[in-house]
Amino acid sequence: MTDFLTGVVLLFAGGLGAIVAGERAKAWVFFGFTAAAQFFILPPVFEILLNGGQLVLPAYFSQPIGTAYLRLDSLAALFASVTSVGALLTSIFSIGYMKIYRGQGLSSYFVFLGMMSASMLLVEVAQNAILFLIVWELMSISSFFLVAFENGNEEVRKAGLYYFIAMQAGVAFLIAAFALASAASGSLDFSSFATVLSKHGSVSILLFVLFFVGFGTKAGVFPMHTWLPRAHPAAPTGVSALMSGVMIKTGIYGILRILLLSGIPDYRLAYGVLIISVITAVFGVMNAVAQNDIKKLLAYSSIENIGIIGMGIGVGMLGLVYNNPLIAMLGFVGALLHVVNHFTFKSVLFYGSGVVYSQTHTRNMDNLGGLGKYLPLTSLMFLIASLAITGLPVFNGFISELAIYLGLARSFSAGSIAMIVAALFGFSALAFIGSMALLCFTKVYGICFLGLPRTKYHVEPNERERTLLVPMAMLTVVIVGIGLLPWITIDLLKNVIMEFVPSLNPDQLVPLTGIFRTISGALAAVIGLVGLFYGLRTFLLRRRKVAEYKTWDCGYQVGSSRLQYTSSSFAQPFLHLVAELVPQKIHVEKQPVLFPEQASLESHTQDLSERFIFRPMIGILNKFLNLFSWIQSGRLQLYIMYGLVFLVVLLIWILGVK
Amino acid sequence: MPAAVTEIIIVISPLFLIGLTAKVKALWAGRKGAPVLQPYYDFFKLLGKGEVISTTTSPVFRIAPSIGIAATFVALMVTPIPIFGSFIHFEGDFVLFAYLLGLAKFLMVLGALDTGSSFEGMGASREVTYSTIVETAFFIVIGSLALLTRHFSFESIFASVNLSSGYSPLVKILLVVSLFIMLLAEGSRVPVDDPTTHLELTMIHEVMVLDYSGPDLAFVQYAASLKMTVIAILIADLFLPSSVPLMVACVLSAAIVALVFVSVGVVESLIARSRISHIPQFLFLMTTLALTSFAVVAFFLFGVIK
Structure with missing residues (x-):
């Protein structure tokens, strides 16, 4: 535990170190500290993930905290591993990305980045209500300063304040919940809350709802998600990645922690969590499809993925309610694996959008296009992450979604009609979400990276700044690794799962491992066949003429790259179908003459x-x-x-x- | 051994089946029509040709058809062949099946967007829009089958679907019709799409592949017909009675698959292509049928209807 805390202190010290360092050295100093912190944090974290058990450290504070326990158990360890690595990757990314901000308050950036990383780790181990709230607030405030980093821009200031207010509204629920829980249990320690939470009745339901709203605000659960699409685009990209990949997961962590203390949940809560999560996911991805700002789109897609994680949790809860450890296990495996997976691909997507932004200075996809030719490596990694986030095979998103699908499918054999209907609801919703994600990410990738530039790039985009690519490359390896060798994750998740589903016989994990091994064979077949067919194609074409010519334009010779389909037009047919759920305001201006020379059309999406x-x-x-x-x-x-x-x-x- | 032979026959058959549909259409229209084997001649001719590749494109365009055909092949390996079962089967394999078709779609859409043609962008945009409806309905179909049979893998679902109780014929009919709608949509046939109109603003799939030529086009066309065949096999799975001798079962399922393709030709001869704005309504029919079948199964299971 002292190792872990040393790592946390190092993260914090990294920010302070950056203050005294010279303008050029700040990012490197911060990176040095963050990298050093990994050596202290990751060994105990992985030790606990693989072998179970927990590390406890009592800390003595003056009143009102009293004795607070810092506990690193397997649930905390899972989230801490993601947090720690996320902090490292953002520190690497910041070396290159923050160059243009030299002389504009870089010290404050690194101080708050260090504070945010450290406080996220503390949130995961603090198990005393007041200490938890203090570090939770520290996390919110430090991330607020990071969101508002470019506060010269009015939009950023507004977004920052919006974020700040949303977080305070959320924490109000948490304070109420903790106050109620500690009053009822007579202690501030989390473990004593179990007595209150696990006793079925109106108090435990009220408590769970309060906690769910409070933590859900952080996570971005519908309808408290509205801060995400504002704060993510405003923040510097490294921070957006850290917020989306890691910070919103602390909300999920909170919900899971409460669930762990609740034992077998009330059936109404289980259905509630499943339904609200489906709404979150569907709503998130539907709005993502409508966005033209790449970072706003990714923010909505984070809401979608929080919904998918929530669905896993809901399935797990249903499994517990109906005393079916297998369903519970599948739900929690899906949820926890998706926490890790979403961290990997969403971070790649955000870092990728950061590379795009740093090279083109626009986030509007309607101005982009053809970037694949300028940024080949970014393009490749962005493509892999897009496929993974859509949940397509060969990559890790498929594995976690499959686990949730399996949990839902197993629920069809349940004896309760309500559960069967809920299972079908979740089952078809997950398919709907997946197909909308396909629409959403073919749009992002196709519009930004393929085709021709829709406006001229004044400076040719390039990826000479290699530090921007390193974090993406590291994560891409994980994306492909989990996708191809999924059974490895079972070993890492085993101990957490056993905590959530104590009635699970460890042997029941074996069939899942078997499924994952079969999948890995099937995926190898896909890759092998792709190689075979591409080889065949190359072989067939080796003596044939392969001519290069412009795209077939049906005889119309004066087209320009502006004629290409845009992100708005690509999404239009779908948005037309769901016009009631994603209302768009369209503003058309044209001259009422026979040969108009100028016309304009603007469309804005409203968040319901x-x-x-x-x-x-x-x-x-x-x-x-x-x-x-x-x-x-x-x-x-x-x-x-x-x-x-x-x-x-x-x-x-x-x-x-x- | 018979399994391997069957698999080889299935791999060869899609182009024949497409030719069959074309022949039915021709005969219906009073023409003699191209030979049934015409798609094979086209296929091999395309394989032997060179290519014209747009200067706008990136490597994504070149690898998309190979990924598309590979993913469809593995989807075939997951599909249970009547009597023989599937090569790859595990609990939840239908998710792999659907998502492999999704992978193929993802890449083909990117290939279309890579050309920068507004024409192909239009097709791509429609393709992904309609697939949101079809995919969802497909999972409801799977859901009702899983509820009916209490099995969770393609192979065991279809192995036991014919052993189920008395109400299953009704469910089966509903599911067969919804799978047939899926086949029309995924195979880009009338009334969703018209494979014979190459350059009209109404098209979906054909317009997406406008810039492909040579072996790549051969791959694209083969993958499209293989996808239709796979869905037709699922329909045959639903129909096939369980206790018949091996040879009879083989012949019977082959006949059902052929019949499905003949029906596609008949449908194309009888009705016109829908207006774009009416296509979602047609596709929602699949959702409705699937939901109805789910409701029927659930009602019977819980004794609401006896």
Whole structure:
């Protein structure tokens, strides 16, 4: 445990080290510290993942925390491994990416990056309510400063504030939940919450809902997801990757931690989690399809994947409710594996979008195109990550989605009609989500990297900055590795799964390993056949003429690259189908003459949750709070008087009237 | 040994079946039509030709047909052949089946976008839009079969589907019709798409492959017909009675597959291609049928209907 904490301190110290370092050396110093931290964090983490057990360290604080336990168990270890590696990759990426920000407050960037990485790790081990809330807030605040890094830009400032407010709203639920839990259990330690949470009744349901809303806000669960599509595009790309790949997973971690303490959940909660997760995933990917800003699209896609993880959790909970360890195991394997998988491919996609942005200075896909020729390596890795996030075979996304599919399919043999209907709902929804993801990522990759540039690039894009590619390359190896050798992950997940499904016989994991081995054979067949057919093609063409000519344009000779399908037009037929769910505002301007020379068309997508839930809610809140506006007179004397009156009332309250 | 022979016959047959459909259409229209083996002549001719490749494209364009055909082949290995079963089978193999077809689609769409042609972009955009409906409905079909048989792999589902109880004929008919709609959609046939109109704004699949030529085009066309054959085999799986001698079963399932392709030709002769805006409605029919069959199974299982 001391090793682990040394690593955390090193991450934090990396930021401080960057302050004193010279402008050019800051990123390298930070990288040095972060890399060193890995040697302290990863060994205990993998030790626990592989062998089980836990590391405990009691820490003595003054009141009100008291004795707080820092525990690294297998669940914490799984998330800590992702967090630690994520921090390392972003520190590598920042070496190249942050060059253009030299002289613009780089110190603060690294200080907060160190703080954010360290606090995420502490969130995963802190098991005392107050300590947890402190590190949780530290994580939110440090990431807020990172989101608002380019605060010269008004949009970024707005996004930052939006993020900040969303996080505070979320933590309000957590504070309420922890207060209630510790009042009912009489202790601040997590392990004592188990007595309250596992007792079925209205209290445990209320607690779970409060925790779910609080943690769900961080994770991006519908309808509390609205901060993601704002904060992710605003943040510097390395931070977006860390936020999307790692930070939102702390919300998932929180939900799982509460679940672990709840024992067998109430059946209503299990159905609730499954349904809300399906809505989250469908809503996320549908909106992702509609976006033209590449980072906004990736943010919505993160919401989708949080939904998929949630579906896994829901299936796992249903398995526990109906006392079917096999279904529970499949659900949790899917959820936990998808946590890791989403970290790998979403980080690659964000880093890739960072490379694109650093070279073209635009995030609007309608201005991009043909980047594959300029950025071949980025293009290849982006393609692999796109295939993986769509859940297609040969890559890791397929494996985690398959586990969730299996859990849902197994539920068809359950005895409860509600579970069967829920299983079909999840089953078909997962297929729907997958096919929409296919639409979404053929769009991203096809529009940005293939075809011709839609606008001229003023400076030819290049990938000479190799530090931008290293993190992507490392993750791509993992994506392909898990995809081809999926059974290895079972060993890493085994101990976590056993904690969630104590009734599971370890032998029941064997069939899953068998399935994964068969798949790995099938995938090898795919790769072999691709090689065979491509070889055949090359062989057939070796003496034939292969001419290069322009694309067949049906005889129309004056086309330009502007004629290509754009990201908006590619998504249009689908958006037309779901117009009620993803409303678009279209603004057309044309000249009412016979031969118009100029015309413009703008389309904006509206987020339903923002339009129908948050705007009206904030409106009501504003009206209500306006009633008290007379208190704010602006005179200092009055404010001091308020304080005094409050103190006097407090004094009376504490000492008693008698 | 018989399994290997069957597999080889299946690998050879798709082009014949496509020729069969064309022949039916010709005869229906009162023409003599091209020989049934014409697709083979085309296939080998294309394999022997050179290629014209657009200067706009990247390596994705060149490797897409190879990935497409390879993925469809492995999908065939997962498909249970009547009586013989499948080469690769495990619990949840239908997910692999659907996602392999998805992989092929993903790459073909990228190949189309790689040419930078707005024409091919249009086809690609429609292809992915309609597949969102078809894919979802396909999983509902699988869901009802899994509920009916309580098995979770393609092979065991279809091995036991014919042993099920009295209400299964109704379910089977619903499922066969939905699979047939899937075949029309995935195979780009009338009324979803018209394979004979090369340069019209109404097309989907054919327009996506406009820029392919030579061996690549041969791969694309073969993969398309193989995909249709695979779905036709699933239909045959549903129909085939379980207790018949090996030879009879072989002949019978071959006849069913051929009949499916003849029906495709008949459908194409009888109805016109739908307007683009009506296609989703047609495809939602598949969803409705699949959901109905699921409901029927569930109602019977829980004794709501007796």
